[in-house]
Amino acid sequence: MMRKVFAALLFCVFAVGTALAADFNGKWTSTFNTQIGEQTYTYEFHVDGTKMTGKAVSANGSSDITDGRIEGNTITFTESLNMEGNAIVIAYKGTLVGDEIKFTRDVGGFATEDLVAKRVKE
Numbered sequence: 001m002m003r004k005v006f007a008a009l010l011f012c013v014f015a016v017g018t019a020l021a022a023d024f025n026g027k028w029t030s031t032f033n034t035q036i037g038e039q040t041y042t043y044e045f046h047v048d049g050t051k052m053t054g055k056a057v058s059a060n061g062s063s064d065i066t067d068g069r070i071e072g073n074t075i076t077f078t079e080s081l082n083m084e085g086n087a088i089v090i091a092y093k094g095t096l097v098g099d100e101i102k103f104t105r106d107v108g109g110f111a112t113e114d115l116v117a118k119r120v121k122e
Contacts, residue, residue, distance in 0.1 A: 022073040022096055024052065027122075032115035034107075043117060045075075052077060075101065 028043045045054040045068070052068030056079045068077040073096040081088045094103035099119040106112055 022070065023047075024070060024075050024096060024101070027120035028101060028117035029120055030103075030115050030117040032113065034113055035111050041115075041117070042120075073097075 024045045025047050026045065028045065029041065031038060031040045039058055042057045043054060045052055047070055050070050052070050052075065054065040054068065056063045056065055060081055060083065063079045063081060065077045065079060075094045075096065077092050079090045081090065088108040090108065091106045092103050094101040101117045103115045103117060104112060105115065
């Protein structure tokens, strides 16, 4: 019986620690190489439970983040761009590690890019 109580307590402590560590709220910046050259982005995330909204700002302009989801230390969302009259959807999947998010993004199905976004400390 005591083992079950200890195991349940340990699970709760681990779950709370994981939830606290997975804080995606705030501003994040990233500079990375792409097929069209170096890109610099600022992301602003607003988390409400498992849902996430925000903006992605780059030299191409500002885009609303859609389909944002948080699951543990994993974040997924899409960004829609208009590049010279062509709609491009970029799908992101990232993992939070400390004050960095390690992302992979699928750019319209024709390119996959890896990047790291760092938390802006204000």
